[in-house]
Amino acid sequence: MIKPQIVYKIAIVLCCFLSSVSVFSQSKKQLELEERRQELRKEIEQINSMLFKNKSKAKSQLSLIEDLNHKINVRNNLIKVTNQQANLLTREIGVNQREITQLREDLENLKADYAEMIVHSYKSRSTQSKVMFLLSSTNFHQAYKRLQYIKQYSNFQKQQGENIQIKTEELKIANQKLLKQKEDKQALIKENSIAQAQLELERKQQRELMASIQKDLKSYTAQIKEKQQEADRIDREIEKLIREAIAKSNKKAGNKSNTSGFTLTPEAKNLAASFVANKGKLPWPVEKGVVKLKYGNQPHPIVKTATIHSNGVRIATSPGAQVRAVFNGEVYAIIVQKKGNPTVLIQHGNYFTAYKNLGKVYVKKGDKVTTNQSIGEVFTNSATGDTTLSFSVFKESNTQNPASWLYKM
Known part of the structure; x- marks a missing residue:
C-alpha cells in the first residue's frame, strides 16, 4: 500500500507540472496575441498614411466613408485583441501570485527545517561525540552504517542550505515577473483607453458622412454600379x-x-x-x-x-x-x-x-x-x-x- 505522504508528494509534483504547462500555454498565446496586435497597429499606421494623409478635397464622400469604415473595423479588431491580452495577463498574474504564495511557504518550511538541523548540529558538534557514536557500534557493519549516516546528514544539511538559496532566487524572479506583468497590463489598459477614444471620434465622423450620403443615395448607388x-x-x-x-x-x-x-x-x-x-x-x-x-x-x-x-x-x-x-x-x-x-x-x-x-x-x-x-x-x-x-x-x-x-x- 502506498503511504499517504508519498501520495501527497506525487499530487504536489503533478499540480506543479500542470501549472507549468498552463503557464507555458498562456505565454505562447500571449506571444501570438502580441504579434497580432502589432500587425493591426501597423495596418492602422498604413491606413492613416495611405488613405487619410494629404488627401484631396475632391475625394468623394463615398470613398471617404469606405476608407473610414475599413479603419473602424481594423481598430475594433485591435481593441478586441488588446482586451484578450489584458484578460490573459489577469489570469497569468493570478497563477503567478499563487506560485509566489507557494514559494514563500516552501521557503519558510526550508528555513525552519534548516534551523532545526543547525540546533541539532550545535548540540552534537564535538568530534568526541561523533567518535563515541561510531565506537559504540556493536559490529563493523553498524559502524559503517553510522559513518554513512553522518556523511549523509552533513550532505543533507548542505543541500538544504543550497535549496534555501535556490528558492530565494526563484521567489525574487517570480516577484519581478509579477511586477512586469502588472506593468504590461496597465500599459494595455491605457492603450485601449486611447483607442476607444479614437474609435468614438471616427464613429462620429462616420455618422456625419452617412447622414450626408443618405441625402443623395441614388447618385452614390449609380457611382457604385459604374465602378462595378x-x-x-x-x-x-x-x-x-x-x-x-x-x-x-x-x-x-x-x-x-x-x-x-x-x-x-x-x-x-x-x-x-x-x-x-x-x-x-x-x-x-x-x-x-x-x-x-x-x-x-x-x-x-x-x-x-x-x-x-x-x-x-x-x-x-x-x-x-x-x-x-x-x-x-x-x-x-x-x-x-x-x-x-x-x-x-x-x-x-x-x-x-x-x-x-x-x-x-x-x-x-x-x-x-x-x-x-x-x-x-x-x-x-x-x-x-x-x-x-x-x-x-x-x-x-x-x-x-x-x-x-x-x-x-
Missing part, C-alpha cells in the same frame, strides 16, 4: 484572353478533345507546380499596402442594396508604388481599354496573375519576369489622391482568392 461595370469589363477581357491561351496550347499540342484546360509543356508544368508549391508564401504585388476590398461577392459597406462582385483584391498603397510580379512567369498580355488604366497579365503555367490600374508599364508581351521584379507603377488619381492596385489570381479561367496565395494577406 468597369471592373466587370476588365475581368471579361482577362477571361477571354485566358480561354484563347487554352485553345492555343491545345491546338499546338494537337489535342482537339481538350477544350477546358491547358496542354502544358514539361517546362510549363514545372512552373505551375512551383507556383502551387508556394501557395500562401507569394510576396504581395506592392511592398506596402492595405486591402480595401476582399475577394468574392459582398454587400456594399455603405449602400446595403448594392452588391460588390470582386474577382480579386483591391490594395491601397502609396503614390509611386512599384508593382511587382508575385512569381516567375511570362507576360501574356498588356490590356488597355478606353475607360481605365493598363492591366498586366502574367502566365505561370496554367495559372495567371493580373495587375490592374497601372499608371506606368515597364514590360511588354512575351517578356520573362522573375519574382519581385518591377513590372510597372500603380496609378494615382490626381483629383482624389487614391493609389489603388487591383490584383487577381486565375487557375485556367477560374478565379482564385488571392488571400490564399499571398503571404499573410
Whole structure:
C-alpha cells in the first residue's frame, strides 16, 4: 500500500507540472496575441498614411466613408485583441501570485527545517561525540552504517542550505515577473483607453458622412454600379484572353478533345507546380499596402442594396508604388481599354496573375519576369489622391482568392 505522504508528494509534483504547462500555454498565446496586435497597429499606421494623409478635397464622400469604415473595423479588431491580452495577463498574474504564495511557504518550511538541523548540529558538534557514536557500534557493519549516516546528514544539511538559496532566487524572479506583468497590463489598459477614444471620434465622423450620403443615395448607388461595370469589363477581357491561351496550347499540342484546360509543356508544368508549391508564401504585388476590398461577392459597406462582385483584391498603397510580379512567369498580355488604366497579365503555367490600374508599364508581351521584379507603377488619381492596385489570381479561367496565395494577406 502506498503511504499517504508519498501520495501527497506525487499530487504536489503533478499540480506543479500542470501549472507549468498552463503557464507555458498562456505565454505562447500571449506571444501570438502580441504579434497580432502589432500587425493591426501597423495596418492602422498604413491606413492613416495611405488613405487619410494629404488627401484631396475632391475625394468623394463615398470613398471617404469606405476608407473610414475599413479603419473602424481594423481598430475594433485591435481593441478586441488588446482586451484578450489584458484578460490573459489577469489570469497569468493570478497563477503567478499563487506560485509566489507557494514559494514563500516552501521557503519558510526550508528555513525552519534548516534551523532545526543547525540546533541539532550545535548540540552534537564535538568530534568526541561523533567518535563515541561510531565506537559504540556493536559490529563493523553498524559502524559503517553510522559513518554513512553522518556523511549523509552533513550532505543533507548542505543541500538544504543550497535549496534555501535556490528558492530565494526563484521567489525574487517570480516577484519581478509579477511586477512586469502588472506593468504590461496597465500599459494595455491605457492603450485601449486611447483607442476607444479614437474609435468614438471616427464613429462620429462616420455618422456625419452617412447622414450626408443618405441625402443623395441614388447618385452614390449609380457611382457604385459604374465602378462595378468597369471592373466587370476588365475581368471579361482577362477571361477571354485566358480561354484563347487554352485553345492555343491545345491546338499546338494537337489535342482537339481538350477544350477546358491547358496542354502544358514539361517546362510549363514545372512552373505551375512551383507556383502551387508556394501557395500562401507569394510576396504581395506592392511592398506596402492595405486591402480595401476582399475577394468574392459582398454587400456594399455603405449602400446595403448594392452588391460588390470582386474577382480579386483591391490594395491601397502609396503614390509611386512599384508593382511587382508575385512569381516567375511570362507576360501574356498588356490590356488597355478606353475607360481605365493598363492591366498586366502574367502566365505561370496554367495559372495567371493580373495587375490592374497601372499608371506606368515597364514590360511588354512575351517578356520573362522573375519574382519581385518591377513590372510597372500603380496609378494615382490626381483629383482624389487614391493609389489603388487591383490584383487577381486565375487557375485556367477560374478565379482564385488571392488571400490564399499571398503571404499573410
